[in-house]
Amino acid sequence: MEPSHKRRRLLQRSSSPQYKLDDGENDDYEPYVPVAQRRQEKLAKLSSWTKTSDKRGLTSTSVDRTDQLQGEDEEEARKEKLRKDRTLLAEAQEVHLKKAAEDAMKTEAEKQEEQDAEILAAIATRRKLASDLELAKGIQYTESLKTSWRPPKYIGEKIPEQLVRIREKYHIVVEGEDVPPPIESFADMKIPSSIIQHLRKNKIIKPTPIQIQGIPTAFSGRDMIGIAFTGSGKTLAFCLPAIMMALEEETKLPLARGEGPVGVILCPSRELATQTFENVKAWTGALVKDSHCPPLNSLLCIGGISMSEQSHAFTTGIHLVVATPGRLIDMLEKKRFTFNNCKYLCMDEADRMIDLGFEEDVRNIMSFFKRQRQTLLFSATMPRKIQDFARQSLVKPVLVNVGRAGAANLDVLQVVEYVKQEAKMVYLLECLQKTPPPVIIFSDNKNEVDDIQEYLLLKGVEAVAIHGSKTQEERQYAIRSFKSGAKDVMVASGVASKGLDFSDIQHVIIFSMPKEIEDYVHQIGRTGRSGKTGIATTFVNMSTQDQTLLDLKYLLMEAGQKVPAFLEKIEDPRVAQGSTLKGCPVCGGLGHGISNCPKQEEAQRRQIASHRVQDMGNY
Structure with missing residues (x-):
């Protein structure tokens, strides 16, 4: 027999719910009606209201509402059918026809500008110059490297208007945040007196414009993009801070073994690296004469020479x-030295370093x-594409x-x-009579x-x-004998056109006009260096491309030079199209846009060739 308290608890428990399974007996149950059927019933109901609207004195609003609903349903059904029948091909054709209609309303100039913008955007997608x-x-540096250098007090206290006047005096254009002040003398830059004396012996008394702004900027630890014409003293501007x-x-x-x-200075050619190394050795050697300065050890790393010669x-x-x-x-992979303590990196002829197949090598070095x-x-020719790319890779850069x-x-x-x-060979002998040697061809x-x-x-x-x-x-012998005066003429390819400094060159002869106007600027820049004047004679004929001649024409006009009659006759097709005459952002040429840039075409050709080599290697 169950205890009384258990029976009491069972009596108090509520009974289980009873479910009515028979639809006929369940008054609360509502069967599910499909949406389409409900819509038809609603439509029939509205139709019945319409039939009796005259008897009840109703307006035609209900009829209009009915027509509207019917129209909406028909439109929805039509769209649903179109969505089912629609294919990707039909969509692509519709987009193409729409774009073609928009293009038909644009001028040739607008089409060209859009095409140039697309190409430039595709180029700009390259990775930054950063270490792996x-x-x-995801390491990003937001502040520039800190240094102990400070400008003299009286220069630091100059108001911005005074600094602007100094820059305008030397035609210096700067961009960036908190740009260091320009300094017009080496002594105010706090350079050791032994180096200043060495510079004076070599007839370098005052800094050049790129040095006036570039050296204080580099001394301040700021990342920098330095642009100046050939022979303007860029080498001193980046070697001295290092x-x-x-x-x-x-x-x-003191550094141990x-x-x-x-610091490391990168150059695109062996000859330019050798020349820069000799300058560094001369300037560091001048420091040794000052008893307060310890000796500095420099190393030249280029191909074609044995490193055992520099084992000391x-x-x-x-x-x-x-x-x-x-x-x-090669030296870094063999761990002959490391970059664990390296704080300074400079790339001379930086646009050539990044463009001429060295970009991956530079990333590897990083x-x-x-x-x-x-x-x-630093470079004499740094087009806008390279400037934009450099700004992404540097920390708060200053452009000088x-x-x-x-x-x-x-x-x-x-x-x-x-x-x-x-007739070129015969006329070459006549051109050599214009000036005394040395001459570069x-x-x-x-x-x-x-x-x-x-x-x-x-x-x-x-x-x-x-x-x-x-x-x-052979290359070292040619440069050595030419610089010493043992040889009167040096015939060279583009390898000698970038950065090499030959004293007292009065005449440069360009036997065959290069396709890229940048190469022409570098080649004529072997004369007229360090404030001296020079002559550049260029041979052109029917084999020279019209686009190259147009670049040359604009370059002569910009420099205020005489433009020959046969160049005057060459017309710019962009003028007829009504487009604005902008310089090419890839090579800086004034006679063409990015869509027909020879430098861009050459880069694409090299890229395709490298892909073919890789594909052949995979078989």
């Missing part, structure tokens, strides 16, 4: 390295950095521009002459370089030749 570690971890940074590090704590470098440089710490990308990567560094990019990027040196008299191909064709040298030797002219297929010993 920084890209992988030397002073290395000197400061050595003074704080295996340590360093503090590895006995102590290395302060500065001047290198070409390939040999530098991957060896373990800390923030100061980055400087002396003249338009890609403009010709105003100290060079440019003479353009129409010479038939078969440029040709883009290596075989033509050898032919010109052979012809001149047969005519009794002391000539040497230099191009990329020569051995390193």
